[in-house]
Amino acid sequence: MFLWQYLTPLLLITVQVCKAQTCDEFTDLSIHHSFIGTSLKTRLLLYTRQNSTCGKQLSHSNLSSVPEFNLSRPTTFIIHGYRPTGSPPMWLKNLTQLLIARKDMNVVVVDWNYGAANVNYLKSVENTRKAADNLTTFIELMQENGASLSSIHMIGVSLGAHISGFVGAKLNGTVGRITALDPAGPMFTGRPTDDRLDPTDAQFVDVLHTDIDALGFRKPLGHIDFFANGGTDQPGCPRTIFSGGAYFKCDHQRSVLLFIESLNRTCESRALPCSSYKDFLDGRCMDCHQFGAAGCPVFGYDVTDWQDVLVGLHQTMAYFNTNEKSPFCRENYRLDIVIWNQDTHWGYITIKLHGHGKEAVATINHKASKFRRYTETQLLAQFDKDIPSVKKISIKFSTGNALKQKYKLRVLRLRLTHLEQKHRPLCRYDILLEENTETTFRPIPCEDSNF
Structure with missing residues (x-):
């Protein structure tokens, strides 16, 4: 009886704690x-x-x-x-x-x-x-x-x-x-x-x-x-x-x-x-x-x-647009290209950004883009990751047609502008792109003048 008097309050407290x-x-x-x-x-x-x-x-x-x-x-x-x-x-x-x-x-x-x-x-x-x-x-x-x-x-x-x-x-x-x-x-x-x-x-x-x-x-x-x-x-x-x-x-x-x-x-x-x-x-x-x-x-x-x-x-x-898995988000850039080929060309662009041991890729292939002499072609480039400081850029041009002769795209100016960040756009002038061949270069801040 004496033991039960002590155990009963203890059991009641235990029940309340369990409920809580x-x-x-x-x-x-x-x-x-x-x-x-x-x-x-x-x-x-x-x-x-x-x-x-x-x-x-x-x-x-x-x-x-x-x-x-x-x-x-x-x-x-x-x-x-x-x-x-x-x-x-x-x-x-x-x-x-x-x-x-x-x-x-x-x-x-x-x-x-x-x-x-x-x-x-x-x-x-x-x-x-x-x-x-x-x-x-x-x-x-x-x-x-x-x-x-x-x-x-x-x-x-x-x-x-x-x-x-x-x-x-x-x-x-x-x-x-x-x-x-x-x-x-x-x-x-x-x-x-x-x-x-x-x-x-x-x-x-x-x-x-x-x-x-x-x-x-x-x-x-x-x-x-x-x-x-x-x-x-x-x-x-x-x-x-x-x-x-x-x-x-x-x-x-x-x-x-x-x-x-x-x-x-x-x-x-x-x-x-x-x-x-x-x-x-x-x-x-x-x-x-x-x-x-x-x-x-x-x-x-x-x-x-x-x-x-x-x-x-x-x-x-x-x-x-998103990536296949997390992190899902992409980085949006505007890519402007002006060529000086006499003939109009149609094709697809793959562009890569390099910096601090990382590489970001944007493939613009939902349809063939039109490149015409002295006319700015404006493209949306969505990269799979952010490169805070771009040291190098790689770019590849392709027509998607393996049966025709390979073309060379003579780029008068390439301009890359981040859509959200207020960085100065990156440019490169006078580039020769051989079809299906990746060309790598160091970008420079764009000049103030426009074509």
Whole structure:
């Protein structure tokens, strides 16, 4: 009896400590659930700097049930999309922790896996409305308890992008920001604005498209719509069905990986506003004077630096290309070439930058470029990495026709200008390029005079 009197309080304390350390995890279902069907349940899991790796499930009726939920902080909601296998998103933990690292905020994972895990995609689409109603009610409760709607950021992936839009519309567009990562296309394409995401759903709506020819939405939906690699066929993703599941989801999922990279600031993907991907590749959209000293907008988390200008422009389409893997971003240069050959030539350019033991490559081969005597040919050169101090440049000209005689391109002037950095352009004068032969030289600062 004497021993029990001492053990009982100790056991009670142990139970309380265990309860305090219990973490709520994202719902993990299986393909079995997808086949038999599930009924929608929406769970809200809170992460903060105080519990960055341990989710706390929030009550839909009692906000004080989780002390870490501080409404004076900004709140970011992460809303996943269709989950046909029922498994948790592989990117969820990384995205959550990077958001918390960037700012002292509440990150709320909207777990609607019961409702998204269904082989019947149409059923999951139907559940987006119900999930949005549930989330709207919760945000209204936050507002009643002092939260500012302008400090709310919703990051919606695929179907989650349209859920964000539904919530934003119900709140009359007062939510601060919606970031839509490859919004779902099937069952939303061609629908009126009330049935999908649109720019009026938040004070600022930024959208990334990576799979517009399959699972994603093709047309603009926000104040700014970024199209990575034209919105289709992401580099490094498999091109044949024999690659298994990656063939179907790689392009679509790339949107999240690109956004994650913008959070960890590995590098910046500067996008060029343009009316089409073709014009972007042709180098017709390299002037960003409308954005002032800030230059062209950078894709990702920090695009809010351009928010005021973009909202004023109403809807902007912007393009950027990426590498196959992280770091995904490329460096944009304008390449100007003037030749003095008597005959007009058509061909492709490969250019390399060398410096401090590194090499960056840009291949301009989306179509044959036209080179005409004393006429400046302007090209967009996108290098796979940054070379802070260029010591040498290598360039190769080719026609792509192995059966015809080899040409020599007599270059009167080559000029290379970084589109973002304010360095003086690099030039070289009087170069002879033999077809399919790499020519290397040391560049010099360009002269002030123009041809």
